[in-house]
Amino acid sequence: MTVNPSGWRPTQPSNDAIADGHTVTGNRALMLEEPLIFEIGSTEQTGVDFDHGLPTTPKSSRLGGLERNRAIGLPGLSEAEAVRHYTRLSRQNYAIDLGLFPLGSCTMKHNPRLNEKVARFPGFADVHPLQPQETVQGALAVISELAVWLLELTGMYGVAMSPKAGAHGELCGLLCIRAALEARGDAREVVLVPESAHGTNPATAAFAGYRVENIPANEAGRVDLDALKARLGPDVAAVMITNPNTCGLFEPDMKAISDAVHGAGGFVYCDGANFNAIVGKVRPGDLGIDAMHINLHKTFSTPHGGGGPGSGPVVLSQALSPFGPLPFVARHGDGTFRLVEEENASEEHPHAFGRMVAFHGQMGMFTRALAYILSHGADGLKQVAEDAVLNANYILRSLEDVLDAPFAKSGPCMHEALFSDKGFADDVNTLDLAKALIDEGFHPMTMYFPLVVHGAMLVEPTETESKASLDQFIAAVRSIAERAKAGDESLKAAPVYAPRRRLDETLAARKPILTYREAQAAQAAE
Amino acid sequence: MTVNPSGWRPTQPSNDAIADGHTVTGNRALMLEEPLIFEIGSTEQTGVDFDHGLPTTPKSSRLGGLERNRAIGLPGLSEAEAVRHYTRLSRQNYAIDLGLFPLGSCTMKHNPRLNEKVARFPGFADVHPLQPQETVQGALAVISELAVWLLELTGMYGVAMSPKAGAHGELCGLLCIRAALEARGDAREVVLVPESAHGTNPATAAFAGYRVENIPANEAGRVDLDALKARLGPDVAAVMITNPNTCGLFEPDMKAISDAVHGAGGFVYCDGANFNAIVGKVRPGDLGIDAMHINLHKTFSTPHGGGGPGSGPVVLSQALSPFGPLPFVARHGDGTFRLVEEENASEEHPHAFGRMVAFHGQMGMFTRALAYILSHGADGLKQVAEDAVLNANYILRSLEDVLDAPFAKSGPCMHEALFSDKGFADDVNTLDLAKALIDEGFHPMTMYFPLVVHGAMLVEPTETESKASLDQFIAAVRSIAERAKAGDESLKAAPVYAPRRRLDETLAARKPILTYREAQAAQAAE
Amino acid sequence: MRYLPLSDADRSDMLRLVGASTIDELFRDVPGEARLHGPIAGLPMHASEMAVERHMMALSRRNMVASDVPFFLGCGAYKHHIPASVDHIIQRGEFLTSYTPYQPEIAQGTLQMMFEFQTQVARLFGCEVANASMYDGSTAMWEAILMAHRITRRKKTVISSGVHPHYVSVAKTMAKFTEDALDTALPELVAETDVERLIGQIDGETSAVVVQYPDILGRIADLAPIAEAVHSAGGLLIAVVTEPVALGMIRSPGEMGADIVVGEGQSIGVGLQFGGPYVGLFACREKHVRQMPGRLAGETVDAEGKRGFVLTLSTREQHIRREKATSNICTSSVLCALAFTAHLTLLGEEGLRQLASVNHARACEAAERLAAIPGVELVNDSFFNEFTLKLPIEARPAVHAMVERGVLGGVSLGRLYPGIEGLQNGLVVAVTETATNEDIDALEAKLKEVVR
Amino acid sequence: MRYLPLSDADRSDMLRLVGASTIDELFRDVPGEARLHGPIAGLPMHASEMAVERHMMALSRRNMVASDVPFFLGCGAYKHHIPASVDHIIQRGEFLTSYTPYQPEIAQGTLQMMFEFQTQVARLFGCEVANASMYDGSTAMWEAILMAHRITRRKKTVISSGVHPHYVSVAKTMAKFTEDALDTALPELVAETDVERLIGQIDGETSAVVVQYPDILGRIADLAPIAEAVHSAGGLLIAVVTEPVALGMIRSPGEMGADIVVGEGQSIGVGLQFGGPYVGLFACREKHVRQMPGRLAGETVDAEGKRGFVLTLSTREQHIRREKATSNICTSSVLCALAFTAHLTLLGEEGLRQLASVNHARACEAAERLAAIPGVELVNDSFFNEFTLKLPIEARPAVHAMVERGVLGGVSLGRLYPGIEGLQNGLVVAVTETATNEDIDALEAKLKEVVR
Numbered sequence A, B: 001m002t003v004n005p006s007g008w009r010p011t012q013p014s015n016d017a018i019a020d021g022h023t024v025t026g027n028r029a030l031m032l033e034e035p036l037i038f039e040i041g042s043t044e045q046t047g048v049d050f051d052h053g054l055p056t057t058p059k060s061s062r063l064g065g066l067e068r069n070r071a072i073g074l075p076g077l078s079e080a081e082a083v084r085h086y087t088r089l090s091r092q093n094y095a096i097d098l099g100l101f102p103l104g105s106c107t108m109k110h111n112p113r114l115n116e117k118v119a120r121f122p123g124f125a126d127v128h129p130l131q132p133q134e135t136v137q138g139a140l141a142v143i144s145e146l147a148v149w150l151l152e153l154t155g156m157y158g159v160a161m162s163p164k165a166g167a168h169g170e171l172c173g174l175l176c177i178r179a180a181l182e183a184r185g186d187a188r189e190v191v192l193v194p195e196s197a198h199g200t201n202p203a204t205a206a207f208a209g210y211r212v213e214n215i216p217a218n219e220a221g222r223v224d225l226d227a228l229k230a231r232l233g234p235d236v237a238a239v240m241i242t243n244p245n246t247c248g249l250f251e252p253d254m255k256a257i258s259d260a261v262h263g264a265g266g267f268v269y270c271d272g273a274n275f276n277a278i279v280g281k282v283r284p285g286d287l288g289i290d291a292m293h294i295n296l297h298k299t300f301s302t303p304h305g306g307g308g309p310g311s312g313p314v315v316l317s318q319a320l321s322p323f324g325p326l327p328f329v330a331r332h333g334d335g336t337f338r339l340v341e342e343e344n345a346s347e348e349h350p351h352a353f354g355r356m357v358a359f360h361g362q363m364g365m366f367t368r369a370l371a372y373i374l375s376h377g378a379d380g381l382k383q384v385a386e387d388a389v390l391n392a393n394y395i396l397r398s399l400e401d402v403l404d405a406p407f408a409k410s411g412p413c414m415h416e417a418l419f420s421d422k423g424f425a426d427d428v429n430t431l432d433l434a435k436a437l438i439d440e441g442f443h444p445m446t447m448y449f450p451l452v453v454h455g456a457m458l459v460e461p462t463e464t465e466s467k468a469s470l471d472q473f474i475a476a477v478r479s480i481a482e483r484a485k486a487g488d489e490s491l492k493a494a495p496v497y498a499p500r501r502r503l504d505e506t507l508a509a510r511k512p513i514l515t516y517r518e519a520q521a522a523q524a525a526e
Numbered sequence C, D: 001m002r003y004l005p006l007s008d009a010d011r012s013d014m015l016r017l018v019g020a021s022t023i024d025e026l027f028r029d030v031p032g033e034a035r036l037h038g039p040i041a042g043l044p045m046h047a048s049e050m051a052v053e054r055h056m057m058a059l060s061r062r063n064m065v066a067s068d069v070p071f072f073l074g075c076g077a078y079k080h081h082i083p084a085s086v087d088h089i090i091q092r093g094e095f096l097t098s099y100t101p102y103q104p105e106i107a108q109g110t111l112q113m114m115f116e117f118q119t120q121v122a123r124l125f126g127c128e129v130a131n132a133s134m135y136d137g138s139t140a141m142w143e144a145i146l147m148a149h150r151i152t153r154r155k156k157t158v159i160s161s162g163v164h165p166h167y168v169s170v171a172k173t174m175a176k177f178t179e180d181a182l183d184t185a186l187p188e189l190v191a192e193t194d195v196e197r198l199i200g201q202i203d204g205e206t207s208a209v210v211v212q213y214p215d216i217l218g219r220i221a222d223l224a225p226i227a228e229a230v231h232s233a234g235g236l237l238i239a240v241v242t243e244p245v246a247l248g249m250i251r252s253p254g255e256m257g258a259d260i261v262v263g264e265g266q267s268i269g270v271g272l273q274f275g276g277p278y279v280g281l282f283a284c285r286e287k288h289v290r291q292m293p294g295r296l297a298g299e300t301v302d303a304e305g306k307r308g309f310v311l312t313l314s315t316r317e318q319h320i321r322r323e324k325a326t327s328n329i330c331t332s333s334v335l336c337a338l339a340f341t342a343h344l345t346l347l348g349e350e351g352l353r354q355l356a357s358v359n360h361a362r363a364c365e366a367a368e369r370l371a372a373i374p375g376v377e378l379v380n381d382s383f384f385n386e387f388t389l390k391l392p393i394e395a396r397p398a399v400h401a402m403v404e405r406g407v408l409g410g411v412s413l414g415r416l417y418p419g420i421e422g423l424q425n426g427l428v429v430a431v432t433e434t435a436t437n438e439d440i441d442a443l444e445a446k447l448k449e450v451v452r
């Protein structure tokens, strides 16, 4: 109960208090500081209870004489403290739920809450991966329904559902290719990757035992077809193309590229991270692609969760399908489902290159993605691609007069708009603009990627942003861009309103502190 | 993907940017401004879908010719925008989940998440109040299990479960009293209420058709027993006592008060809002009380939700039980349950004063409260009261040297510590201290209540605060109290970090704007 | 205990600081004989989360879940699909675990939401202003009667026979004590509402007429004639809406002249929950706002001139006015109001219209088919998503018989009006967007069985 | 479509601004013949939330729910009670809908949580450092083998027969392509693990020995002798933990000399979910950190000197190092890591110890009772909450027979090692705190039935 009997009325107050900006607690109203669990918890404290009279270890423990004889040092918190700890931490994060998160190449779209609800149905959340198959027909049905949709949407022949993320999908695709080549006794050791490719492409190729060579881009930001053709040969196992590419552009020569690669006896891997731009509009299968991963956590909106979990199913051409990994789900005439695993592979799938994960892939992501796909339907998914592309072009055309847009002349972009720092005052860079955007209440765009553009700024708004949200973002970027060109020093101070000012990454890397040590307590307290 | 190739390292930047503190968007990093739905939504936009080929109104509509012929003016938002709108709004709130919320008399304790989960079990959440009783035995069992616990904990004879909140429970209690008096043909028209009582007490007495008279407190902050006795007489229907009272003190003479009131033919109503202080330690039934409401949203932790829903069951003495309202749950020998409603009241409960609500009360709060009670058990509930009282005394003794604590001399307090603004510089008041606490990251205590203390500050930490949290609060209050005594003008500017500076309540009341009018758009935009 | 942060070490440190040697010293004001020693005997001790969850789950499984069977109950509580995002929103800790917004600088989230809610309710009801919620529809109706009484200074209220019987009994209960005179009647199984009777009862003493729209039997009648009659007698018209979704298709009471419109908001955003918590809606004319009960959020500015919201006109309320307050209400139903406003914002006008059409269409279809059952008559000429059937047998046993066949087939008037001649054969059937074709088939089949 | 904010009006305004007359003009880089016109034929159109929810609910009901029956499956995925607050925490939009923390100033929530997680994992495993998560235990094990290979510049890895067969086949699959040599073997239904064999296989070429602790049959063996042997040969010891709850009672692999400890974190905070998403745990010695795969959060200061956290040592990672990166991993399993760290923070050391004791006690009880069934032998001398029985019949049909009797009685080795002589009668039974006395009674009764 609160009243204001004094009838006090506010008058414009001084801002000194802000300027000096110190509070006893270090908090700033709703921007709350939060210590580490190691600083507030204790090893005696716990936030769980056990029932009275529960059996505790019997006299004859069966631990093989390896009973713990040292403390672990795990602090506990009561539930009241734990909920508060994580809630306060969460408030130091930016997220899609808070505003525009135009991180290029990451497809940060709205995560529907229906999908969270569905994934938590006991029939999905509380089922063991090794339950007898007659007890998990619903789970197998989900995997198979989703697989059918992915095949229809991509026009491909087969799909491997078990990869756990995009990079894992890349690996799956390359291993299929390798298996296919080895099956024909053709040992090739090179994979060609455009300079503009995402880091996981070359890393994956190396991980799969291949040597990586770059292929150049032309000035229109596309793969240089002639250069590519020139390099193709009997040693090239595969070409990894991202389409739409990381400059946010569609590769118009895709079919020609595929034909050339196939002509040279290689395979075409497509990085499908940007599938959101073309879902329901173009089917990679029609472009001669042999393998493509789909990031369910991008195109199909399973939440990124601060860095996963994701899911990276890989669609495969007829040529590669026989080599796909185990296990997978087979559907019987009678509508029942069966897992094809090591034991029955010999009959049903003899050329499988092997197994990528312990169980069946990211079931919790499959349920979400399927709910997402069913919600949109064929019409809604097409609209997704169209709106994503429209939003990106709207940003491109609304900013190209204040920010250098290297490929804007070459026509429309797809789902992301790419800018460079050309024209900024010497001492101002892309990082400064990004940090200033933080103060404006936006997450920055992807910075310094792709590497082919100087001080790259890759903006992917996605289809779930309203025009009003884009307009506000554009206004903010325009004003910051002007300041960047004018060399406004105050940009260096940004962000000023975030939970932290700029952080010293170099220090972190020079003297890594990766875990909490009690010794620090003192130091931290200083 | 973000890197910092420039290898840039931060140097202490200037704070000018903060001082001028302007952004294009009005946002301050994670402190985001949010317009009204009427400013961002449109009547064509919607965040729900309907299936294709769903029947729409047939030719022959049956609406009695009253089809709508005007627009309503309800804006819609896509789900993406709606989730963001409410998430951004939520971030402008303080809450228990964020930190200490020591609002005296409100018992802002941790709300366990188990209770939220349990209340959402389909068997509780998705059951209609008029389902045949054989289909709701589980719901009736919950009501009856909770009723048994409330009776055991209070040592009373009967309980009315249907009241929707504390004030509604007060009404229920007074109506029982009135019915009991009328049943003995004794029409009394006065209810005595201490000055320190919560506003709902006199308001309820009036609502029930009684005349209210105040009874004074003694300088120890308790009811003045002699004054009370002197006033008792044939016209006094009831005395409403809050115990522990709103000064956070136990009424040691409670039994004597009850005896005196009973001696004079009246009844004793106890406001149980402060039951948290004594649950498991004292049973009101042992103190001669006739009726007491229990705020399940206080003592038994059902979430306050920004102002309800609550639940206010009323426990009754043997004398009043026959008059309790309908409906209620009766338990049969065979373990089944039956509702006693108007139809069967004549046999089973002929003296019921009537019905207070359409259905059976706050089922969704009953499930939460029962889960809370079962979790604590008899031992845990006792601990709740002890820790709540310990925390309050810890605050009282840690602050009494810097803040005037009018009743501190008279001994320990119960679950809340009361302070006054005595000793503040003339132009600084309780409101200023409260607003400064906001900047420190705390919710202020209850201000200006109870009315018996000048510039009252009523601090109720509850048992779910850790010592560390109390210590931080104490440190903050101490420093602000010093500034208040020193007459530090900057307190008038507080809060400076909250989503809003102080708001003009007088303006709001002088020209009430209670709904959005499109005309405002312009004005708001200014 | 998992919810309690204090360790025994903390406890003894703190006891030392407060100068007590035992915790019981802090309870010394409690007379010794009243003080309990040790946990209350005979009660169970604390339990693990798992144990409590299992116990509650077992209890919940003793209820028949509306979504698990063909379901057709209404009469003041309606089953609609609630978008998953609504539940996510109301579980945000900043909404769920905050208090009534007494400190506006750190409660703008709740205050702005209240302001938006008030505006939506006012527009939906066709009124100028609305408050930030009451307990439920039944208590809101009584508060409306009292408010009219304060405005007109008259004590006689005429209540339509179409008003929900539980709402009427709440009013009767209160009126006993406030000495308000209520003129009530029982409904009849006929197509017309009691407009005639109401108009006939109005006189110079009449404070207000109370009408439910659509009424308890699902009938829809024009309120304009009643408004005219009561206004010309110097009284007020109070309309009660228990199914606000209907207002997506039919005229608002405000448009037809109602002075105060109250309602039950459950059917938008709030689950059935066996009857509570629900959310009372309360709207009226601006000129009467100072007589209104409950919380009000209002727009203002902060010290920097930024728009903000505060609780306002609190001089109506108990915490300021005490016994002179317009009501004793304090805690109301704000979290349910949030669910209501979030769901209505997701719907928007377009979505609400579509939702209403689907409901009406489904109900029309069901009505036709059920009325075709030999011996079964449709009472209503007009209805939205709920109508009344006259069965050839008593409806109450018929409902139980349908339950045995796995169908929750409606609310019998025998349950609502026990022992009232002439109503025993009445069955009120509500059909919303959640009823599938299979559900309607099942109802038709089972009802046929039980009435034959 | 409910998730799409653009109205048709917005779309045409925006098209005008970008200077396109139709949306397809923006797709002009797509060769005409490849462009689809209209929604893909034969696929359903968009559906309401209610319809999708019902479809998914129907599918979910075709699964047998672990909590609805007596349940005893383990072998790499364990059913433990997860506090409700954990799910609340991971549904906070600021965690759920954020990306890998590339902008540390507005990602301190995720970064601090990672730092806390890394510390908890390192301490639990008895290592100096841990990363911020891998996909799961099986992929983490392969990454550990590769890491050892980078450190020792050797290609031969000896894998214990007690390692989960799926983990082994993931490693075999990868090794085919990286030309790592894996020395593997099949387990036997005996009380001892293959320590002898492992030590015997170690030579100067050995990069690492990989041991699971407790192993696939639930056996627990001291790792110290193996550590000694492999260290003296210049190799590393990799330990795999699939049931981290065990470490509340038994010694950590780090203490016993393991250089790299990887594990599956599912059993703390993450539900069974039919196998994923789970969370890979990865810990090692500080001196090897630059060879570690995956994200690492590190402590630093901001421009005002305040402590803060950032992603660090990213020069190990693909986005900087490309083909020279230590791994290709990018998105990992941070939200599951949050669930893990939140659950472990709720437990604390005391809670973890109690949880482990309850698990062990229940398992001991069940083991005794099941071993008493005529013809059934307990294979293990040592175990934590999981042990292997040797049945008088093949275990796989026995498991199906128990399902028909409503009991999920364990994992048959026939499922994990199809067609392998000598393992077909093995049944691995996991007993956690979620198994009630009634559950154990049911298992005993049904197993008796099916083996007789």
Ligand SMILES: Cc1ncc(COP(=O)(O)O)c(C=O)c1O
Pocket: A105, A106, A165, A166, A167, A168, A198, A200, A201, A242, A246, A271, A273, A274, A295, A310, A311, A312, D329, D330, D331
């Ligand atoms: C173009 C591209 N390829 C591959 C990846 C890797 O996908 P994931 O992070 O799911 O492993 C990403 C994700 O950032 C990407 O943007």
Ligand SMILES: Cc1ncc(COP(=O)(O)O)c(C=O)c1O
Pocket: B105, B106, B165, B166, B167, B168, B198, B200, B201, B242, B246, B271, B273, B274, B295, B310, B311, B312, C329, C330, C331
């Ligand atoms: C002492 C006291 N009495 C009564 C009430 C009214 O309870 P409720 O808000 O649940 O109606 C309150 C709540 O603030 C209170 O503090």
